Amino acid sequence: MSTVKTLSEFIIERQEDFPYATGELTRLLNDIVIASKIINREVNKAGLVNIIGATENENIQGETQQKLDVIADNLMISAMRSGGEACAIASEENDHAVFFDSVLSKQGNYVAAFDPLDGSSNIDVNVSIGTIFSIFRRKSKVGEKANLEDFLQKGSEQVAAGYVVYGSSTMLVYTTGNGVNGFTLDPSIGEFCLSHPNMKIKEDGKIYSINEGNYPFLPEGFQKYIDYCKVDDKATNRPYSARYIGSMVADFHRNLIKGGIFIYPETTKAPNGKLRILYECNPMAFIMEQAGGIATTGKQRIMDVELTELHQRVPCIMGSKNMVEKMLTFL
Ligand SMILES: O=P(O)(O)OC[C@H]1O[C@](O)(COP(=O)(O)O)[C@@H](O)[C@@H]1O
Ligand SMILES: [Mg+2]
Ligand SMILES: [Mg+2]
Numbered sequence: 468m469s470t471v472k473t474l475s476e477f478i479i480e481r482q483e484d485f486p487y488a489t490g491e492l493t494r495l496l497n498d499i500v501i502a503s504k505i506i507n508r509e510v511n512k513a514g515l516v517n518i519i520g521a522t523e524n525e526n527i528q529g530e531t532q533q534k535l536d537v538i539a540d541n542l543m544i545s546a547m548r549s550g551g552e553a554c555a556i557a558s559e560e561n562d563h564a565v566f567f568d569s570v571l572s573k574q575g576n577y578v579a580a581f582d583p584l585d586g587s588s589n590i591d592v593n594v595s596i597g598t599i600f601s602i603f604r605r606k607s608k609v610g611e612k613a614n615l616e617d618f619l620q621k622g623s624e625q626v627a628a629g630y631v632v633y634g635s636s637t638m639l640v641y642t643t644g645n646g647v648n649g650f651t652l653d654p655s656i657g658e659f660c661l662s663h664p665n666m667k668i669k670e671d672g673k674i675y676s677i678n679e680g681n682y683p684f685l686p687e688g689f690q691k692y693i694d695y696c697k698v699d700d701k702a703t704n705r706p707y708s709a710r711y712i713g714s715m716v717a718d719f720h721r722n723l724i725k726g727g728i729f730i731y732p733e734t735t736k737a738p739n740g741k742l743r744i745l746y747e748c749n750p751m752a753f754i755m756e757q758a759g760g761i762a763t764t765g766k767q768r769i770m771d772v773e774l775t776e777l778h779q780r781v782p783c784i785m786g787s788k789n790m791v792e793k794m795l796t797f798l
Pocket of ligand 2: 582715
C-alpha cells in the first residue's frame with residue numbers, strides 16, 4: 468500500500484527547518500488547515516440559499532461583502548483566536564486589525580493576515596475561488612497587546628505563506644521559505660495529502676493572464692505587452708494563450724503548474740492597482756519566488772515594498788522568470 472503523507476505530518480516533519488522551532492508555527496498552520504477544511508465544506512454548498520449572494524454590508528475597500536466572504540472570515544478568525552498562537556489577525560473583510568485580548572493569545576508569537584475568500588465575484592457562478600494567508604513573527608513584546616506595526620512588515624519578513632484553492636479539487640499550497648509544496652484534500656479521509664512536492668514554475672510559459680477589459684485604462688507599456696502576446700511568431704512560442712479566471716488564487720495556481728504570467732497593474736482608474744499587498748500580493752510573491760519565479764510591482768520586488776496601511780494596494784506582475792523579464796522591457 469503506497470503511503471500518503473498528510474499535511475499535518477509534513478508540517479511536523481518540516482518543523483526542524485525553523486531556528487525557533489517550538490511547535491507554535493506548526494500549531495498555527497494546523498489551525499489554518501482546520502479552518503480551510505470547514506470553509507471548503509461551505510464553499511461546496513455555495514448555491515444553497517443561506518450561502519449564496521451578497522450581504523448588505525460593504526468592506527473598507529468599498530466592495531459589497533458576499534455571504535461567503537463573511538462566513539470564511541469568521542471561520543478563520545475563530546480558528547486563530549481559539550488556537551492561541553496568533554496574537555492578532557488582519558483580514559480583507561475587517562477595516563482594522565483584530566488584536567486578541569486573552570492571556571493565551573497575548574503570549575502568541577505570530578500575527579496572521581488573510582484574504583478569507585479570494586475571487587468573490589466568482590462565488591455565485593461556481594468558478595474556482597480561494598483563501599490566502601500570510602504569517603509574520605510579531606515585533607511587539609510577547610505578553611502585551613499586539614499593534615499595527617506587527618502587520619506593516621515587508622513581505623520579505625514573512626515566515627510562512629500559502630493559499631487554498633477550492634476548485635475541481637481542493638488544494639493547499641504553502642511555503643515557509645524552504646520550497647513550495649502542494650497538498651490535495653482527500654474527501655474520503657478528510658486529510659490534505661502531499662500531491663505536488665517541491666513545486667517549481669517553468670522559466671518560460673505560454674499563458675498570459677490579465678483582465679483585458681481594462682485595456683483602455685492601462686499604461687502604454689502593458690497595452691504593448693498584450694499586443695506582443697498576440698503576435699503569431701512560433702520561434703518565440705507566440706501567440707500566447709489568454710487565460711483569466713478572475714480569482715487571483717486560481718489564475719496564480721494555473722500559472723504555477725503550467726508556466727505563465729499574471730498581471731494586475733496600475734490603471735488610470737486604480738493608480739496602485741487593485742490587489743492588496745498584505746494578504747494577496749506578499750503571500751503569493753513569497754510562493755512565486757520560492758518556486759523560482761519573479762514577483763514585481765513593475766518597479767521593484769513586491770516583497771521589498773514598504774507598508775504604510777493595512778489595506779494598501781500594489782501593482783502586481785508575477786510568473787515565469789523569462790516571461791516577467793520580457794514583460795518588464797515594455798515598461
Ligand atoms: O474583476 P477584476 O477587476 O479583473 O478583478 C479580479 C481580481 O479581484 C479579486 O477578485 C480580488 O480579490 P477578492 O475577491 O478577495 O476581493 C482577485 O481575486 C482577482 O484577481
Ligand atoms: Mg482577494
Ligand atoms: Mg477576498
